[in-house]
Amino acid sequence: MMNNIILRIEDLYKSYGDLKVLDGISFELRKGETVVIMGRSGVGKSTLLRCINRLTEPDAGEIYLGNTKVTDPGTDVTRIRERIGMVFQHFELFPHLIALDNVTIGLTKVLKLPEEKARELALTQLDKVGLSHKAYSHPAELSGGEKQRVAIARALAMNPDLIMFDEPTSALDPLLVGEVLDTMRELAREGLTMLIVSHEVSFAEEVADRIMIMSEGKIVEEGPPSLIFSNPEHEFTRKFLERILAR
């Protein structure tokens, strides 16, 4: 039954004080699937991603990564995190390390790969995102788009079961959004499992196998992009799409 389900979330709750950020979220993610989560700012999309690798502790609910119960208190959370890549809105590269070392550090320190092997792997990943020529640059010497591609290479190099993207293009200059989306398109084509929070409608339409619309801590609508974008069932989805498409 669980054969190709990579991530399963059951009834996830999270509140900050009186504010219910996640109000009973459940969904599954199959191997090779690309799912895009959309919704207004502040509806808990980021919190959802952060609960999945337990950067934020959920209040209730279960999360399974393959057969491992992420929410089990006995689970070594670092072992979970090395299997889930994460790409942040503000890149969060390590500024004291060159691009190459930003990618190798997880390989050598977390996966304990030998230095040589890690370098080789990291260079391959940097090449894949088109940045092998910037391998020896520090993050501060890179453009926003380049930083985000290094961050993607850093996540990819760990060979994770899935990669989560938290608004990966929201902090970018509009001119630089394209290069990052191109990289992500390529990954979707290769069959990487991805969970993406994004406001890029046309990108979502193109790469997503499924779109989930979140509102007030709940998934209010879910389905293939063709269905959601052409025939939104929910009043909220309709308004949301109108507003986003009008921009």
Added chain:
Amino acid sequence: MEIIETILNTLYFFYDCLPILAEGLKITLISSVSSFALGLLIGSVVALLRVTKIKFLHYFLTAYVEIIRGTPLLVQLLFIFYGVPIVLGIKMPSLIVGIVSIGICTGAYQSEMIRSGIQSIPSGQIEASQALGMTKWQTMRYIVLPQALRMVIPTLINEFIMVTKDTSQLMVIAIPELTRRASWIVYRTFKPFEVFGLVGAMYFAMAYVASRASKYIENKYRIRGLIR
């Protein structure tokens, strides 16, 4: 021609003083470097323990930092030199007492400097590192500390300069460092202007070398492309 004679005489006088002062300079350097190193050790440990927020330790370490910051080094020195042996019934060589006292004192200041460096690292980077699967300790070791230390190098070297000057207070517990030896010479020759002038220049030279070293180290470890 009288002026030239005075200058020559003063230079001769300095030359006579040098062996005595050189010995003092050696003690000043030894006590500066060792108490600073001890302070760096104390400071790093205290800073790390304070950011990990272990409740019981937190109060204890906060008290340590506050007490040291709120009392003069001279009082701390006399307290440890005269007070502690009476209570504990042990007597230590005065140089050790001096080094330990200044070490404890500068340790409190250094812990605050290092702590501010650690806390200046944006939380997003810490999360990125944890999202990679690094443990708290690995995050500290490979992500936070290398950046935090770079950031506090100038303040730490400034503290080292303060420590070299603070060692002059060791004269009150009879350690024959630079300033104490200078006062010996003054008692015998009655030439405070020349002697303390020369000794001041020696302190200044040490501080100057340290501050040049600071610039050099700062440049050497500068993160490329990062503007501060």
